[in-house]
Amino acid sequence: MIDTHCHFDVKSKDLLKKELKEIYQNGVEKLIVSCCTKEEQMKNIPLLLNEDMVYLSLGFHPEEAGKISTEDLNHLEKMLKSLPHVVAVGEIGLDYFYTKDQKKEQIQLFESQLKIAERLHLPVVIHSRDATEDTINLLQKYKINGVIHCFSGSLETAKIYMKMGFFLGIGGVVTFKNSHLKEVLSQIPLESILLETDSPYLTPVPYRGKENSPKYLPIIAQFIADLKQKDIKIVEEITNSNCKQIFHI
Numbered sequence: 001m002i003d004t005h006c007h008f009d010v011k012s013k014d015l016l017k018k019e020l021k022e023i024y025q026n027g028v029e030k031l032i033v034s035c036c037t038k039e040e041q042m043k044n045i046p047l048l049l050n051e052d053m054v055y056l057s058l059g060f061h062p063e064e065a066g067k068i069s070t071e072d073l074n075h076l077e078k079m080l081k082s083l084p085h086v087v088a089v090g091e092i093g094l095d096y097f098y099t100k101d102q103k104k105e106q107i108q109l110f111e112s113q114l115k116i117a118e119r120l121h122l123p124v125v126i127h128s129r130d131a132t133e134d135t136i137n138l139l140q141k142y143k144i145n146g147v148i149h150c151f152s153g154s155l156e157t158a159k160i161y162m163k164m165g166f167f168l169g170i171g172g173v174v175t176f177k178n179s180h181l182k183e184v185l186s187q188i189p190l191e192s193i194l195l196e197t198d199s200p201y202l203t204p205v206p207y208r209g210k211e212n213s214p215k216y217l218p219i220i221a222q223f224i225a226d227l228k229q230k231d232i233k234i235v236e237e238i239t240n241s242n243c244k245q246i247f248h249i
């Protein structure tokens with residue numbers, strides 16, 4: 001199966017190889033690694049390149065708003081165009097949970113990157129927190145598709161995104177005891193979801209509290225399979241096909 005959204009703090013090529021091997025042995029064959037700050041991109045991209053199972057999603061996270069220059073955006077566009085295994089612009093979006101005061105800057109940064117995605121015909125990976133209305137309105141201005149990463153909204157919101165042709169990224173949150181996502185997910189077809197861990201964050205039950213890893217993706221897949229009363233193989237097959245459709249991998 002494919003972890004469509006994770007983060008890596010790459011310490012060395014050797015450690016990365018060791019980690020990737022362990023992930024692969026746990027049944028996760030491919031990863032889309034999100035590099036969404038300048039620092040992350042500078043440090044991680046050279047190490048992640050040329051790893052067969054690693055694909056990249058590059059962009060600037062809403063928390064970077066106010067720190068990104070036109071030059072940075074030009075450099076991002078160049079990387080998106082020229083680097084191998086780049087499959088998406090992201091994660092990009094709006095986060096009004098922590099940084100409400102930077103709304104204007106966030107919207108500006110988000111739109112600049114939506115324009116890049118539209119120009120390059122790349123899908124987008126969306127981070128949206130406490131900002132559903134603005135996110136939907138901005139996405140509707142552009143001819144793009146993609147995934148709402150770490151979706152945890154209402155069924156009504158899910159339906160709007162699905163109607164727009166977006167996939168919903170489902171991760172460890174669905175396994176949390178107090179999460180309402182189970183009820184929402186039970187009414188969403190597998191054809192609209194992608195599996196993700198958002199590692200090292202949001203570790204699924206029963207490993208909650210420990211650091212997350214893409215190797216836990218099968219736990220999330222199994223949880224969804226049980227919820228849907230389907231075999232895990234079916235979940236894998238359909239979400240892999242969704243992944244192929246949107247990211248061409």
Ligand SMILES: [Zn+2]
Nearest residue numbers: 005034091198
């Ligand atoms: Zn993320």
